[in-house]
Amino acid sequence: xxxxxxxxxxxxxxxIKCLAAILTSTSxxxxxxxxxxxxxxxxxxxxxxxxxxxxxxISILISSAILLFLILPLSLFADNVLASRRMNxxxxxxxxxxxxxxxxGVGSGVLFSIFVFKLDAFEYTGHYQYIVIMTFVFLLWxxxxxxxxxxxxxxNRSE
Numbered sequence: 001x002x003x004x005x006x007x008x009x010x011x012x013x014x015x016i017k018c019l020a021a022i023l024t025s026t027s028x029x030x031x032x033x034x035x036x037x038x039x040x041x042x043x044x045x046x047x048x049x050x051x052x053x054x055x056x057x058i059s060i061l062i063s064s065a066i067l068l069f070l071i072l073p074l075s076l077f078a079d080n081v082l083a084s085r086r087m088n089x090x091x092x093x094x095x096x097x098x099x100x101x102x103x104x105g106v107g108s109g110v111l112f113s114i115f116v117f118k119l120d121a122f123e124y125t126g127h128y129q130y131i132v133i134m135t136f137v138f139l140l141w142x143x144x145x146x147x148x149x150x151x152x153x154x155x156n157r158s159e
Contacts, residue, residue, distance in 0.1 A: 011083055012146045017075065020141035021067040027141075028134055029059035063134065070108040071135055075142075078104045097139070105135030 012020075033056040038049050078100050087093045109128040117124060 012142050016145045021072050023141045024138045025063040028063050029056050032059045074104050101135050101139045105132035
């Protein structure tokens with residue numbers, strides 16, 4: 001490994017990726033739980049509604065499985081591709097990262113459909129949006145956590 005590759009802004013340590021995956025799963029599940037929750041005053045009679053905690057736990061399990069088995073391993077490959085590119089301008093780096101993670105999300109969605117829906121992989125399209133959004137939230141958590149880590153390291157070096 002070269003020193004330039006290690007110092008690349010796209011290199012995110014694996015523990016930070018795992019923490020970003022956990023935070024992504026939790027934040028996406030909270031949003032889904034809040035969207036699916038129906039207050040007691042608005043519930044119809046003789047209709048069963050899932051409690052908030054049930055929706056949250058099921059959503060965390062599904063999101064965690066997608067993140068840990070699809071997005072996290074493919075993001076290691078995507079980060080290596082991003083680190084190997086020589087880009088000078090920050091706008092080019094950002095656009096290339098967005099396109100790379102967009103392809104990562106679409107690829108993860110296709111793999112998910114093939115394994116879950118078998119031959120009807122392209123008949124249902126709702127999960128593609130969910131996985132692409134999850135991929136971008138994962139990217140944002142990675143960038144935020146690695147920014148905090150680098151800021152902490154810079155503070156320790158200056159002292």
